Amino acid sequence: MDRLDDLRLFTCVAETRSFTRAAERMGLSKSAASRRIAELEARLGARLFHRTTRSISLTQVGQGFHERVSQILADLEEAEGLVASQHAAPRGVLKLAAPMSFGLLHLGPAICAFQERFPEVQVDVDLSDRFVDLVDEGYDLAVRIGRLKDSSLIARRICPARRVAVASPAYLQRRGEPATPDALAEHDCLHYSNASVADHWSFRAAPGSEMLRPARPAVTMRANNGDILRTAAVAGRGIAVLPTFIVGDDLAAGRLRAVLLDWTVSPSALHAVYPANRHLSPKVRAFVDFIATRFGPEPPWDTALPAWPGG
Structure with a gap:
């Protein structure tokens, strides 16, 4: 593994809080993953994780390092995606999570229009108001409304949600x-x-x-x-x-x-969110761009309304 792979392993351990699960995702043994993280800490001269027999968590230094590394990896994957998207049409299964009411009223028609434009994309939709863990549950992206929790997810603001x-x-x-x-x-x-x-x-x-x-x-x-x-x-x-x-x-x-x-x-907004350490595939990029155009920057359900102060 090179240094870039070490950083990907570090973010995977940080997000799963498990050497075992991170090792499985990276195709390593648990002992190899633990050794690589120990070597990374030695190279940096700082402890990145608190380890106990039952749990693992980021140190304060590790948290700051994770924020920077996640952004670096996201920027790299975005650059790769920009190149790849020029040569690959959106295709495959898009696993999407969204709130119930918004999904029924607005996202359903949008998905139908999206698939007319990109017929090689199959959409697997989970409509629920529960909080979905995109990484652990294997979702490509989610549509979320309201204030976003601090996380390693990349968020793109689609439109206001008044x-x-x-x-x-x-x-x-x-x-x-x-x-x-x-x-x-x-x-x-x-x-x-x-x-x-x-x-x-x-x-x-x-x-x-x-x-x-x-x-x-x-x-x-x-x-x-x-x-x-x-x-x-x-x-x-x-x-x-x-x-x-x-x-x-x-x-x-x-x-x-x-x-x-x-x-x-109190103001709110609609966002599309997706994991920072996952390659932004053409299907995800195409869907996010599609709903950003369809719903933003001012949503269609607001434009026909009578104006009211502060609305």
């Missing part, structure tokens, strides 16, 4: 419209239960203010799926904070109205 507080005209006629986030305590509210903070919404004074205004809505319904909350909102059951990719058609058609127009919900 959220807005909405209610039906019938509900607002019956209960009135909240003027501030504090007023949500007096309203029936429909809450997404997979949110990072339970029964808590955060608003920002629009436009561009850094001041956060926390709100504790009076929750009358919880669900781990945005489509159910959208159905309840259209039926007049209360106020919901939902992505515009779910409620865009309802807002444009008047089935729902945006409320709290002087406030914005």
Whole structure:
């Protein structure tokens, strides 16, 4: 193995936290993998891993080294991919993970259009709101919405993923419209239960203010799926904070109205993410480029909406 292979082995051990699994992926014995890492540490004059009989983890020096090495390998693979993509058509199985609602509403039609353009690509889609480990579970890429966790994954921003507080005209006629986030305590509210903070919404004074205004809505319904909350909102059951990719058609058609127009919900974005140490194949590159063009930079579900301050 040369030094570049040593770096690939190092990143594999760091990401799997296992010499055994890293050795299998690199086609080595466990003892050979351990020896190569020990030689790398000796050459660098620094310990990269904490080792115990049950676990392995990066040292502080190892973490910094991993960040730099991951970027170097990603840049190298991108350069190789640019050359390879000029001579290879996208083909093979593309294993993709995506959130349920976005997949059903928008990604499904996009995949059909993608395969019309690239008929030699077979797409294997996993629609789920669970967090997928791309490396351990063997995915080529994932579409993710929201703030990304720190990781070795490469992320490409596709478009903004805006959220807005909405209610039906019938509900607002019956209960009135909240003027501030504090007023949500007096309203029936429909809450997404997979949110990072339970029964808590955060608003920002629009436009561009850094001041956060926390709100504790009076929750009358919880669900781990945005489509159910959208159905309840259209039926007049209360106020919901939902992505515009779910409620865009309802807002444009008047089935729902945006409320709290002087406030914005914490911003978010849609990203395509893929492993840094995996060669960016023509099929992955083609799909990422395709959805970036189809959904970005401004998503189609937002362009037809009535404008609202800070929206």
